[in-house]
Amino acid sequence: MTFERRKLDSSKVSAVLQHKWSKDIMDEGYIPFPKRLLRVLPQFFGDVSLLQVVLAVVDYSRPDLTHPASYEHLAFMAGMPVEEFRKGVTRLKQIGWVKTMGPEDAVWFDLDRLKELITDATTN
Numbered sequence: 001m002t003f004e005r006r007k008l009d010s011s012k013v014s015a016v017l018q019h020k021w022s023k024d025i026m027d028e029g030y031i032p033f034p035k036r037l038l039r040v041l042p043q044f045f046g047d048v049s050l051l052q053v054v055l056a057v058v059d060y061s062r063p064d065l066t067h068p069a070s071y072e073h074l075a076f077m078a079g080m081p082v083e084e085f086r087k088g089v090t091r092l093k094q095i096g097w098v099k100t101m102g103p104e105d106a107v108w109f110d111l112d113r114l115k116e117l118i119t120d121a122t123t124n
Contacts, residue, residue: 006028006029007028008028008029010026013026013030016062016063019062019063020059020061021058021115022115024115024119025115025118025119025122028122035077038055038059038079039079040079049080050088050092052078052079053078053085053088054092054097054098055078056074056085057069057098057109059077060074060077061109067106068102068107068108069106069109070104070106070107071086071089071104071105072105096113097111097114097117098110098113099112099113
């Protein structure tokens, strides 16, 4: 049996979702991910702290964002202490998946490299 990944019409994916992940990543669809699940991921699935950090950043991101997030707010959204969130961001930066600009109380995140890697890893 051969399986084939169906592609979505990109016009059906909202501009907000395309901003959060990119058209290339969203072309196969997406899975709704509850914020409550984000906060309790480690309780159910073990150490997924880097995923929690990325999902909190993506959730906050919008195409018309006028005020950058704070580590404190993003840590709250991720369901982790600020220090743990900070360590996650540091690790993501070391890996080269994330760039940040600005202070911790008004930080901008650039996830373009992570998005590129996801696209590359899933393109046949």
